[in-house]
Amino acid sequence: xxxxxxxxxxxxxYVAAIIAIIRVPFRAFGVLVAGMAFHNFxxxxxxxxxxxxxxxxxxxxxxxxxLLLLAAMVAERAWRASRSGKLPQxxxxxxxxxxxxxxxxxxxxxxxxxxHGEAGLARRxxxxxxxxxxxxxxxxxxxxxxxRREDLTWAFRLILGAAGVVGLFGIVELFFVPTTTWLxxxxxxLSDWLHYAYNGPQHIPDYFFQTxxxxxxxRRMVSTYVSPLGIxxxxxxxxxxxVTLYDARRSGLKPWFRGAALALLIAxxxxxxxxxxxxxxxxxxxxxxxxxxxxxxxxxxPVVAVLALTVLFEYVHFxxxxxxxxxxxxxxxxxxxxxxGSASDPSVRGHVATLKTDIVYAIKHPLxxxxxxxxxxFGTSGGRGESAIFDVFDDAGVVTxxxxxxxxxxxxxxxxxxWQAVREDPMASxxxxxxxxxxxxxxxxxxxxxxxxxxxxxxxxxxxxGYSVTPWVQRVARPAGNTLSSLRAAQA
Numbered sequence: 440x441x442x443x444x445x446x447x448x449x450x451x452x453y454v455a456a457i458i459a460i461i462r463v464p465f466r467a468f469g470v471l472v473a474g475m476a477f478h479n480f481x482x483x484x485x486x487x488x489x490x491x492x493x494x495x496x497x498x499x500x501x502x503x504x505x506l507l508l509l510a511a512m513v514a515e516r517a518w519r520a521s522r523s524g525k526l527p528q529x530x531x532x533x534x535x536x537x538x539x540x541x542x543x544x545x546x547x548x549x550x551x552x553x554x555h556g557e558a559g560l561a562r563r564x565x566x567x568x569x570x571x572x573x574x575x576x577x578x579x580x581x582x583x584x585x586x587r588r589e590d591l592t593w594a595f596r597l598i599l600g601a602a603g604v605v606g607l608f609g610i611v612e613l614f615f616v617p618t619t620t621w622l623x624x625x626x627x628x629l630s631d632w633l634h635y636a637y638n639g640p641q642h643i644p645d646y647f648f649q650t651x652x653x654x655x656x657x658r659r660m661v662s663t664y665v666s667p668l669g670i671x672x673x674x675x676x677x678x679x680x681x682v683t684l685y686d687a688r689r690s691g692l693k694p695w696f697r698g699a700a701l702a703l704l705i706a707x708x709x710x711x712x713x714x715x716x717x718x719x720x721x722x723x724x725x726x727x728x729x730x731x732x733x734x735x736x737x738x739x740x741p742v743v744a745v746l747a748l749t750v751l752f753e754y755v756h757f758x759x760x761x762x763x764x765x766x767x768x769x770x771x772x773x774x775x776x777x778x779x780g781s782a783s784d785p786s787v788r789g790h791v792a793t794l795k796t797d798i799v800y801a802i803k804h805p806l807x808x809x810x811x812x813x814x815x816x817f818g819t820s821g822g823r824g825e826s827a828i829f830d831v832f833d834d835a836g837v838v839t840x841x842x843x844x845x846x847x848x849x850x851x852x853x854x855x856x857x858w859q860a861v862r863e864d865p866m867a868s869x870x871x872x873x874x875x876x877x878x879x880x881x882x883x884x885x886x887x888x889x890x891x892x893x894x895x896x897x898x899x900x901x902x903x904x905g906y907s908v909t910p911w912v913q914r915v916a917r918p919a920g921n922t923l924s925s926l927r928a929a930q931a
Contacts, residue, residue, distance in 0.1 A: 442490030446498055449481065453501055459593075460505065464512055464583040467505050468902050469594030473601035474502065475895035476673070479629065480663040486632055487625030495632070502894065506572070509579050516582065530908055532849040533581070536574040539842040543570055543810075546835045551809040556834075558811030566810045566834060569891045573846070573901050580905025591866050592691035595684060598899075599692070599700035602677050605670060606703025609662030613710060618647065618658060618765045626665060640765050649712060651755060652776045655768060658759040660710040664895075671716035672884060673895040674708040675723060676877040676903075680869045682727050686735065687865035705743060709750045712758070715887065719880040721747045726876050730858070794887065797829035807836035813889075827885040827892075847885075850904035851878045857907035874903040 456474075460467045478499075485495050520526050547567045551558055558566075585591045612621075627642050639645040640656070646667055648656040659667040681701040684690050690697070708720050721744045728736040755777050760768040813830040832840030854874025861867040878900055881890065890896050 442485050442488030443494065445488065446485060446490055446494040449498055449501075453504075457505070457508065460508065463586055463590050463593075464509060464579075465585045465590050466593055467509055467579070467583070468898075468906075469597035471502060471505060471898040471902075472673075472895060473597040475669075475898060476601040476605050477663045478502070478894075479665040479669075482632065483625045483629040483665060486628040487623075502898075506575065509583070510575075513578065513582055532846065532853060532904075532908060535842055535846050535849060536577050539839065539846055540571070540574040542835060542839045542842065543567060543574075546807070546810050546839070549809065551811075554804075554806055554809045556807075556809030556812050558809055562811030563809065564811075566813065566830075569897075570810075570831065570835075572894070572897050573843075573891070576898055576901035577846075577850075577905040580902035581908055582905075584906070584909070588689075588866060589691065591869075595680065595690070595866075595869070596692060596696075598677060599681060599684070599697065599704075602674065602681070602704045602707070603696075603700040605662045605664065606707035609660040609670065609707050609710060610703075612662060613658060613660045614759060617767070618643070618759075618761055621647070621661075629665065640763055643765070648761070649755075649777050651760070653772050654763065655772075655775065656761040656763065656765075657712075657755055657777060658761060659712040660707060662707065667711035667713055668888070669893055669895060670707050671711040671713035672881070672888075672890055672893055673899060674704055674711075675716060675719060675880050675884075676873055676896065676899045677704055678708075678720065678723055679727060679872040679876045682724075682733075682736070683731065683865045683869040683872055686733060690866055705746070709746055710754075712750060712754055714751060715884060717747050717750055719883065723876060723880045726879070727872075730872070730876070793825040794829070797826050797833055801829055801832040801837065801840070804833065805837045807832070807834045807839070810834050825889065826887060827890045829886075830889065830891070847878070847882070850874055850901070850907070854878060854904065854907040857909075870903045871907040873899065874907045877903070 456470050460470060478501075482495065482499060485498060547563065551563070585594075621643060622641060626644065630637055630642070630644060635644075636642075637644045639647060644661075644666070646659070647661055648658060651657055660670060661667055662670055664670050664673075681697070681704055684692060685697050685701050687697075705720070709717055711717075721740075724736070724740045724743045728740050755775055756771075760771060760775070762768060812834045828840070828844070831843045851874065854871045854876075857871035858868050858875055861871070881896070881900065884890055
């Protein structure tokens, strides 16, 4: 009964969100990014409460419902534009996105046996769903713009608020909640529901921990994402937005809210103990200092750098330690180190070996072996599937992979040009900076990890990429007192 009540309450909240999106479609940007921060945790709780499977499935499909609603709105606008003869002018990145989409559709309908692939329909649909959302979110960012400055504030409040909650809850669960509590919350049920199998203690996901040289387990923050990777990857994209708005005077956001959100966001990325992401956070802050040249960043950048080094080399000395039975370690060993952290790190060697395998596989199969070949959910992938970039090459061929790289590179370029066009206005320039700086630091992660499977990353980065194209193309001036109306007029 509790599960049904919670599901009904969530559906009521969803209806309110749909109404807000119908009124201002741009608000879907904030709803999608913020909603994904709590998606896994909510599913876990519903499953633990024995909520009827059909209701869990309906709640799980909330994001697809919003994407379909936006698709209908795009179709309606395209129909009106064609009737009036006012079809928009396409930019080079639009053509690349269109070609990428067309090839994805070809590979979806192409029988797997033609490419000597073994992926079944379920795995093909899973990968198509992941990759198709890239041009789809780009399209939404291209089409749906804020009608007023308040719409930006509305979306930013959701995104930064969610980031703050993730950080705050993550600190509590990491240091004050026993890890075994996650079992009672239903984390293994969530894994089963999502068709993942883990080999951690009591089948808890392996990524909850780092292994130490003593055989002990060092806990990492997982928070409401129920994953340190979701925290780290999405957090790196939100940092440019949070930094840009930190001292923005006309943002409509309270100073304490902006400061708390930024602090908790950085803490969450650090305590996810995702080593590459922690290092990239320091790099990202330096890039933001060079671009924004804010006075407070001259202090903030060294502070973040010191915190990053502390986490990378000292977290093992103060982070929660557990035995293999998930019991807290009362007396911390005098000498304890994390397994890895050098060229001999099993994790590093594993990533490098898998990357080499992906490269060799792409050379051997220039046409790919079909969508779904790198998907882990419904079977093995032959040791491949660790790289978001080479997943595209390996499964959909070299041409599709090159289009993906071109689309990504153009997204970075358009983000930078859009930021240059509106750099004096923090509200207007925040999202282009996500596409430019956020996308730049995300690139090394895309080379070594399957970031396309993290929908919060897709929703945030690719919407920002589409959003950034119009100001780059139109070179829109922003008259005083006119806020974003000129941008919206140009987009229309």
